[in-house]
Amino acid sequence: MIVSTMKKILVIGSGMTGATTAWLLKAVNPHKISISLWDKSRGSGGRMATSRSADDPQSTVDLGAQYISITPEYQQKHSSIHSQLIEGDILQPLTITPEGSRSHAEGTCHYVTPGGVSTLVKYFLKKSECPVEFNQHVNNISKVDDGLRVTTQQGKMEQFDSVVITMPAPQLLQLKGDVETFVEKNTEVANNLKAVTYSSRYALGLFYPPGTELNLPFICKYFYEDPCIRFVSIDNKKRNSVSPDVGPSLCIHTSVPFGLKHLEEDKENVQPIIMQHVRSLLPQLPEPSSVKCQKWRFSQVFKEYKDAPGCVVLNESPLVVAGGDSFSHSNMDGCIASAKAIVDVINSKL
Numbered sequence: 001m002i003v004s005t006m007k008k009i010l011v012i013g014s015g016m017t018g019a020t021t022a023w024l025l026k027a028v029n030p031h032k033i034s035i036s037l038w039d040k041s042r043g044s045g046g047r048m049a050t051s052r053s054a055d056d057p058q059s060t061v062d063l064g065a066q067y068i069s070i071t072p073e074y075q076q077k078h079s080s081i082h083s084q085l086i087e088g089d090i091l092q093p094l095t096i097t098p099e100g101s102r103s104h105a106e107g108t109c110h111y112v113t114p115g116g117v118s119t120l121v122k123y124f125l126k127k128s129e130c131p132v133e134f135n136q137h138v139n140n141i142s143k144v145d146d147g148l149r150v151t152t153q154q155g156k157m158e159q160f161d162s163v164v165i166t167m168p169a170p171q172l173l174q175l176k177g178d179v180e181t182f183v184e185k186n187t188e189v190a191n192n193l194k195a196v197t198y199s200s201r202y203a204l205g206l207f208y209p210p211g212t213e214l215n216l217p218f219i220c221k222y223f224y225e226d227p228c229i230r231f232v233s234i235d236n237k238k239r240n241s242v243s244p245d246v247g248p249s250l251c252i253h254t255s256v257p258f259g260l261k262h263l264e265e266d267k268e269n270v271q272p273i274i275m276q277h278v279r280s281l282l283p284q285l286p287e288p289s290s291v292k293c294q295k296w297r298f299s300q301v302f303k304e305y306k307d308a309p310g311c312v313v314l315n316e317s318p319l320v321v322a323g324g325d326s327f328s329h330s331n332m333d334g335c336i337a338s339a340k341a342i343v344d345v346i347n348s349k350l
Helices: 016-028 072-077 079-087 118-128 179-184 187-195 256-261 267-281 332-349
Strands: 007-012 033-038 050-052 060-062 068-070 109-112 138-144 147-152 157-160 162-165 201-207 220-222 229-234 249-254 290-296 301-303 311-315 319-323
Touching: 007 016, 007 147, 007 157, 016 033, 016 118, 016 332, 060 201, 060 249, 068 332, 072 079, 072 332, 147 162, 162 332, 179 187, 179 311, 187 311, 201 256, 201 267, 229 267, 249 256, 249 267, 267 290, 311 332, 319 332
Parallel strands: 007 033, 007 162, 162 319
Antiparallel strands: 050 060, 068 109, 138 147, 147 157, 201 249, 201 290, 220 229, 229 249, 311 319
16 A cells, blocks of 8 residues: 655635745645645735725725835845745836835835736635635644644634645734644744734725726825824726726725724724814815725735744644744745745645
């Protein structure tokens, strides 16, 4: 009897880090590993998510990442990946300068995603050829025999040889089972994980019928005086995605203080408050045909894991690796850097 030596690896999270990790792992180990991706949401992307209008699925808005900024350092480190995205028309140059944007490192290039920022994640998921199971909220990882038993809130249970966790560190610390033991056995790792913090905010997507003129004196603008609104963008114009058959969309990001103040409230109760501020700030706006409200409890990394190593090994055997922007920084290249670090660790164990 032939015993299969293929290793089963679970990647938790199908955001940018998870998708890139799956692709890179599969590319170098096509016959050694079997990769599964589980995500608690209904779709891939994480905070690189693109939402659709309830009235018209062709009308979309990015409620998380707004544009991609690539520093000179990463232009060199990740040039081959960037080239794929640009040649595939996933990324296009940002043709406008957002009003009020803070300074970036000299030589930084800015890009947009015409099809929505989620197309970045979907690109790498497609290249990985790995299946994704949605609506699977992992809540327990336990050591069993020589592997790991992973359980979700929905009752799914499966055993793997290795697990990659790409959720934000505060969520990782809520996992039950042996993960708690893995973390607490190393005081330095435990303290560094507990020190990771994120900003929180709300985002609104406003959708309008075809032919609507928004008549704003800007395409993207940061607001620093308003207690609620921090950023406004005519999203389809920003993304170079304008069609007479598709209505415009507007993205609103709240300030972090506003997000923290209302963090524990239901978003259905917060949406009218945000809309009141929007109408006061931009009285010329017409009424939208539909509104999408998103609460980002974990918006951007405020304080990352000490020294930003890209990933951290929580347990050597069976292997449990934690990665994501908690261990890097909250942008595309931070996620790619984390994915590369995770892949280096796993390859060293195969």
